[in-house]
Amino acid sequence: MKKPTVFIDGEAGTTGLQIRARLQHRSDIELVSIDPAKRKDEDERKRLLNAVDVAILCLHDDLAKAAVGMLENPETRILDASSAHRVTEGWVYGFPELTPAQPEHIRRARLVSNPGCYPTGVIALLRPLVDAGLLPAGLAASVNAVSGYSGGGRQLIEAMEGRGEHRLAGDYRAYGLELTHKHIPEMTLYSRLEHPPIFTPAVGRFRQGMLDFIPIHLWALPQKVSGAELHEALVERYRGQRFVRVMPLETYGAHHPVLDPQALNGTNMLELFVFENPAREQALLVARFDNLGKGASGAAVQNLDLMLGLEGPYTYEYFGD
Numbered sequence: 136m137k138k139p140t141v142f143i144d145g146e147a148g149t150t151g152l153q154i155r156a157r158l159q160h161r162s163d164i165e166l167v168s169i170d171p172a173k174r175k176d177e178d179e180r181k182r183l184l185n186a187v188d189v190a191i192l193c194l195h196d197d198l199a200k201a202a203v204g205m206l207e208n209p210e211t212r213i214l215d216a217s218s219a220h221r222v223t224e225g226w227v228y229g230f231p232e233l234t235p236a237q238p239e240h241i242r243r244a245r246l247v248s249n250p251g252c253y254p255t256g257v258i259a260l261l262r263p264l265v266d267a268g269l270l271p272a273g274l275a276a277s278v279n280a281v282s283g284y285s286g287g288g289r290q291l292i293e294a295m296e297g298r299g300e301h302r303l304a305g306d307y308r309a310y311g312l313e314l315t316h317k318h319i320p321e322m323t324l325y326s327r328l329e330h331p332p333i334f335t336p337a338v339g340r341f342r343q344g345m346l347d348f349i350p351i352h353l354w355a356l357p358q359k360v361s362g363a364e365l366h367e368a369l370v371e372r373y374r375g376q377r378f379v380r381v382m383p384l385e386t387y388g389a390h391h392p393v394l395d396p397q398a399l400n401g402t403n404m405l406e407l408f409v410f411e412n413p414a415r416e417q418a419l420l421v422a423r424f425d426n427l428g429k430g431a432s433g434a435a436v437q438n439l440d441l442m443l444g445l446e447g448p449y450t451y452e453y454f455g456d
């Protein structure tokens with residue numbers, strides 16, 4: 136049987152390189168690569184985009200939109216890693232753990248948008264709790280986060296490693312302070328929140344790894360809910376999921392936990408934590424993952440496998456889970 140063909144447009148970039156590394160030894164797909172000398176040649180890119188079964192776009196938003204505009208072959212399916220189409224009608228959101236029905240939507244879709252890195256953890260934490268009615272859709276949510284510098288793409292990587300300048304280069308930089316970060320619409324929509332969260336990301340001098348923090352003042356919720364109930368709902372929701380692990384409930388006084396954002400680097404795993412202080416009726420939800428793993432390239436391969444019906448033993452080798 137003919138193997139499905141896959142072209143990574145933007146293969147030389149941060150996300151593209153990682154997807155390629157995860158796919159290059161696979162024997163169940165045929166990777167179609169562009170001649171490096173022609174990687175920005177529009178005609179050649181258009182030819183390849185229309186020649187393959189799935190094109191994975193690892194381009195900045197404007198170029199990703201333009202690439203979709205080049206499609207002429209109705210058989211070519213698109214998996215877009217950029218943030219151009221995440222809340223666009225007609226596109227399926229490529230977060231298989233969103234609901235039990237989402238994998239099937241991804242399997243059937245022609246146009247799939249890979250989630251943003253920060254929203255992956257936020258949606259994974261909030262959506263099941265809103266669906267279960269434990270958190271209200273009207274929640275006044277705040278999200279703080281820290282990312283490894285690879286999240287800023289080639290230019291930030293080069294600046295952090297001493298080869299250029301970038302406004303976020305430094306040991307630790309808080310940003311998004313205008314409160315309009317591009318990830319807020321997808322966090323809001325797929326968490327089923329009525330109001331956009333206040334989202335304040337930061338970047339540190341480490342290459343990969345991410346933590347999302349969502350503080351919950353339990354006493355301020357319209358109905359009484361404990362941290363243990365939030366934790367139990369997450370455990371229930373993700374039971375049997377291969378790439379999401381709900382960690383044991385951490386109750387105030389037990390010990391002094393510390394989280395390393397880099398602990399899951401190189402994997403497609405997402406860990407979810409609930410910390411609680413019952414006396415103060417406070418909970419802290421945390422997600423930990425690799426921004427280039429479950430936050431980008433690992434998620435893209437997971438989606439590709441769903442789109443091509445290739446979920447199986449192949450994926451285990453390259454996800455390191």
Ligand SMILES: NC(=O)C1=CN([C@@H]2O[C@H](COP(=O)(O)OP(=O)(O)OC[C@H]3O[C@@H](n4cnc5c(N)ncnc54)[C@H](OP(=O)(O)O)[C@@H]3O)[C@@H](O)[C@H]2O)C=CC1
Pocket residue numbers: 144145146147148149150151174175176192193194195196198216217218250251252285286287288289290426427430431
């Ligand atoms: N980094 C991350 O953690 C994540 C990134 N993403 C998304 O993935 C997309 C790519 O980001 P990222 O990999 O970080 O960015 P990079 O800047 O590392 O990569 C972008 C690539 O596109 C290439 N490129 C530029 N112009 C053209 C062109 N005209 N035709 C073809 N290729 C071109 C660049 O080449 P050159 O460098 O030579 O200009 C570069 O190789 C973005 O939309 C980003 O939002 C998604 C999730 C996480």
Ligand SMILES: CC(=O)N[C@@H](CCC(=O)OP(=O)(O)O)C(=O)O
Pocket residue numbers: 216217218250251252253282283284285286287288291303318336337338
């Ligand atoms: C550290 C850093 O700059 N991070 C990027 C987001 C990372 C990312 O790649 O997000 P997308 O998936 O939407 O592209 C930012 O805040 O814009």
